[in-house]
Amino acid sequence: MLDSSSSLPLNPPDYIFEIEEDHENVGFFNKAQFKKLANNFNTRLIKIIDPIYEGYKYLQLQYEKSILKLGNPLVIKRLLYVFFMVFIIFLISKYSNNDSISGTSIGGFVKGKFYDIDKLSDSIKYIIDPKMMKENLEYFSSVPHITGTKGDLTLAKYIETYMKNNGINNIELNEYQTFTNYPSKNTYLKLKDGSWNAKLYESHNENMEFLSYNPNSLNTNEPIQGEYVYINYGTEEDFGKTDVKDKIVLLNYGGNIPESNKVFFAKQHEAKAVIFISPKFKHNEDVIQKENVGLTRVSLGDILTPGWSSEDGYVTRLNWDFSETTPKIPTLPISYKDGQYLISQADKGVELELKIANTNRQAKHIWNVVGSIEGREQNEKGIIIGAARDSSCYGTMSSNTGNVAFLELIKIFTSLQRKFQWSPSRSIYFASFDATEYNLAGSSEWIESRRELLEKEGYLYIDLSDLVSGESLEVNANPLLNEIVTKHLKKLKLNGRSLYDMADIKNEFSSSKNYLPFINLVNMPSLEIKFRGEYPQNSCYDDFMNFENSKIDDKMTKHSLLVELIAKIILEFAEYPLIPYNYNDFTNKLIEYEQNLENYYKSLNSDINLDFKKLKQKIWFMKEQGNKYENWKASWEDYLRKSGGIEHTSYSMARWRWNDNMVEFNSKFLTKGILVKRFGYRNILFGLPFNSPLQDDKFVWNSFPYIRNRLQLRQFEDAQLEINNLVHVLEQAAINLLL
Template identity: 50%
Template sequence: MTQQRYQRLDGSQPMHPPLYDEIQPTPPMEQFEIEDGESSSNLHSSNTRHRLLGRASSITKKFASNINRGVIRPVTQMIDPIYEGYKYFNMQYEQAILKLGNPLVVKRLLYVFFIMSFIFFLTKYNVDGSGQSSGGAFSSGKLYDIEKLAESFESMVDVKTMKEHLEYFSSMPHLAGTKGDLALARYMESYMKNNGIRTIDFNEIGSFVNYPSNYDHTYVRLNDGSFQAQLSEKPEGAANDAMQYHSYNPNAMNTNGEIRGQYIYANYGTEEDFQKLKDGAIDLAEKILLVRYGGSIPNSNKVKLGKKYGAAAIIFISNSFETGDGVVHDDIIERVNVGLERFSTGDVLTPGWSSGEGYVIRLPWFKSETTAKIPTVPISYKDGQELLKRLKKGVKFGKQYSGASEEIQIAMKITNEQREVHPIWNVVGSIEGREQPEKGLIIGASRDSTCFGTMGTNTGSVILMELIKIFTALQRKFNWSPSRSIYFASFDGSEYNLAGSTEWIESRQEQLKRQGFAYIDLSDLVTGDILEVKSHPFLKKMIKDVLGKVSNGDSKSLLDLLKSQNSGNEFISNNFVESKNYIPFINLLNIPAIEVKFSGTKPYPKSSCMDNFQHFEKAKIDPDMKNHKLIVQVLSRLILELAEQPLIPYNINDLATDMMSYIKDIENYTNEVFGNDEKSDKPAMEFVRLENSIQTLMSAAERFQQWSSRWKSFVVESGDVEPSLLAMNRWKENDNLVDFNSKFISDYPQKYRPGYVNLLFGVSFGAPESVEKGDTRQWNTFPSIRDYLDTKQYTRASNDLRTLSNLMEEAASEILRP
């Protein structure tokens, strides 16, 4: 889709998405009119013009004469003695060279000596405020004093400005593709420009979106007239067309007219729940299911299972939430994506390929495996209880019965506005690296929200802006630029199957495989006081070092806080399973990811209009913005370490050690699956072969550590001077480390999961929606093997295990050859 020019937005920020006819094309260039020849009206003035030209010529000559007498002659008289002195010394220089030998050879040697001396002193003594060399033909091994640069971070964080930005971003609804979303995208772009980001990509993408449409044409009610659900969170005084308050699921299917049928409670809608209903002789065919949000599987997977068991539609029951003053809110509506994200992230009509500019094949709705095949709509907890209390028989889930009522049926209709191609906007700014600019660290934040999104998305956007301000200020203060490039990305379409980040990746997938070496996610960063850290094993040591350097204000480091909240354990999880922008970075590219955040002990009302600035303030989530400030300090240090360390700070030994525990986990998982299946023809699973390949990885880690130690010793012994040849060798090792990640991207993805091609890390289809504390299963490892085990395709699981062993052996051998 070609780049469009949008009308300037006024301050009222309309809530509706831009209509197609509101998107104005760029106006054509105006043609200049050129006249040939003189018109008759000008001929009579020709004599006057000649007289004026004569006077101008006379004045010009007089001015030139004055310049010659007053300026040129005095300067010439000053230069003449200097020129005579130059001729004398030049004659002495030529005579001296003749005594040494061939003048041409001697002059060339002296020229080389002069240039070498100039370069040496330029690189050795061109010292900036960080106390280190700024680079050159020879450069310091640790090009900048990282710790000295990091000392500035705490004083640079402005909590007052962060809170103002948080309130501003929360002042308008910003569903993806709406005017509020576009306004914040433009604001992010201007913020980058104003802070000195030179390279900014305002990236427009055409993607499928849907919005709640005519409120009167969407309803859920009982056919006897005794009840109708309130499908809106609209407060008193709000306009009827304020669509952000209306009930809908992103990527939901509409009904064809009205649906009528018996309704059944299906608990959390898991396979076990459906099997329990089936065992209880409850027929699910053409029934309307009441399903709770949450539980052990993503909500989109519940829709797929509902279709499998023949349901006509699903009504999701939202959760109730308690605010800081003890008030329970049971009337909010959560709007959750029901596109089948575990099949493929991104635009639901282009699963597995980019929906960017130009000609793109888009699947019709019924052919896309990513689209929901039965209609869905969410209702509040309060309305859900009103429906459930009418069910008095059937299978019992806790205190609640599931049985359908013969007399009472639900009549429902869903009419959302669906747009197959609608613009959404990513805003990506970058600071170019000075040594290896092709290598990129990416920091990404979701910008869009189904309503106001204070904690769900805005905390991440605010912290992204603060990081931009800090690193551009670092450039100005120390004349600094990172060794490798830093990308700051504000992603759109996160509520629509992670469309913004996925389509951005798919349009530059091969480039990112070669160049991306780390991704930091900034979703829902501050929702409480519990420190949570997730990381690829490569980066755990670096993260612990950074946490140990940031104080929480109580004479303790954040590493101490992490230990105290995890029974003395420095626990860093690798379970990246939630619906966040790290999913496509891991599953499509195998780029190591990091998430650091403060979460709460209770869930917050994400994806509802209750997630607003007023609730953030009332519940005292982070009243003095202390946790926001701590997160900024941690992330700033992590970014600096990743972008500035001479060697990319991957810890290969940590990966090898963790891999051994991951192998034990998948072996236990396999034994559980095999033990529950009575089939006798199960293939051998060669876990020992994979363990042997990890031994090769451990050997490579040892060799790499030895090389790294020798490199550091050489640089120190050389007075912090790194010869160009050694620097080029170091850059090659960085290339090898990044290439290691790409080895595990399969060229032959699973037929039914085109968005998941990473054989080593990634989320399996049946993994939980979030990992509860105490769950020791490594859900983010060996995704295809777990999928094949879950679907009883054991031969394919065995083949993938063998393939993975070969890939690990090959990748480990190439990290650093002896």
């Protein structure tokens, strides 16, 4: 098995440098002896071959006479050749020794065309190497890899080499140019009277990666001075309770809204700047958390090219003030310890002085590494497995736990190729995304540069960010995926409990992860599975030592289990002849979401009556269409069972068309219009309103976002227009789903 360590030996063996030369002696014979021996051998060989040759000439003469009696010799010979080749192919297919994954299982292609998914799946757990994952985790955590730095490029090259060494031939290292900023020692925060200074670095280390800053933050031209006020988590309600005009706002990280939205609200209320207080990790009060403040809920990607790709170095870039995605007031994070001190002094009328002098790069190089295993049947369609590579420092739990699983998945599927001479029915893409910490720039720019292609070809995205950071098993899944995800959750156990019993399964997708652009830009059904916990996120304390000391996964048991689970899900979605969406699960969830939408509308106590009747009707119409598909699928499966796995051409053509329709179905929910200048949000079925909470047990915010956004703003007439538009789209999508 090949892995990243395979390379030329340090001291290459002599045969590498051997060169053929014309020596006087050949082995134990000199030239004269060798020539005599050769002549004797030729004489004897002729005596043996001559009778055989005469017999061959006689048989050939009889063969030619027979051909002449049958007709045109040229035509007859060609027919006999075709018959002979068909016979040979039949023997090869019938008696091939590669029968370990062939059979009559309906799970996959058989007899040279269909593969047994269950037998392939059973091999996966034997390929997983926990020790190698631990070594990779330690290696990835040994070097800081902030976006666009040498450490980031080093890991990109490592992943590229790993792909090559494991047999992936289709590899691209995509380079983009996006805005990035880096911290500076010239940044400071102090009391105006000089009696106190914030410690703007971690671990008594003033190297760049330990310094305090917010990715995509605004610098100060001159020092900012003024009173400050503490307003808890910075919700709209918090801002409404306190006058922050011309003041510096002190607030906590966390809560239920994104940090960038807090900055947006602070600007709306005319605050001068925002100071974020980091949470303490266990008993450590010196953690400084570095969070993106680019306005993710408006546009995803490079903050100076909102809505279009920055792949071309000559692309138009907006001025900071004209971009809807840039923060318009400065921000700076501080430690919990310094934050508590400032809170204790807040009522004493003291003033702060703040200067932010980050190093800005308007068009810094970033790198995505993408490799693929080409599908054998519908290779234009594909699954994408994505992992965030960059981090704000060492990134052990934030990005590296996902990266080691990413590498292990590459090894699994290339090993299956070598072991079974197998390739998936549809393609599998492995994407290492850069600049995740900068408003998801790597994944967003990659999608923006090939958006139309992904709409037509991509049908599943799996995100591997912060894969293992605790004990709580969380699953986010598009309802189309629930059947397969649930099936495999039930098959695997941890400490005697099935993963299904442990899992909290939702369709939330609210965090700032690389699934956001896949959902909101191209409506690609997405999946996230992880063991979640509290850890020093986006801090240099998120390192390998803390991972080891916390005993989160010292034997890499959780990593191995999730890799096995995700690999089996990938295998089923890549190999099963029909893309295994479940439209009954999908429409049942839409029925729930529609009722939840009505409940949210009622909670607003509006005097305007909205009509949801047609929306309900079209969801039920889609359910009926989905049932027709399920009936066809059942008849196809029954036919294959009775035929021993031999698929008639008419069924093959119909199946390919179903797969085309299923991918096209997702693209129907992408609007060409733009909602309130939210360039990164085109999905009218799933996605997030601008001001929706990160978590909510009452309302399903990740559904019908355009309608919910209007309701949030109490624009009820516009909300009805959005309902009517969705009704029309649902009807057309349901009609076009069927053949």
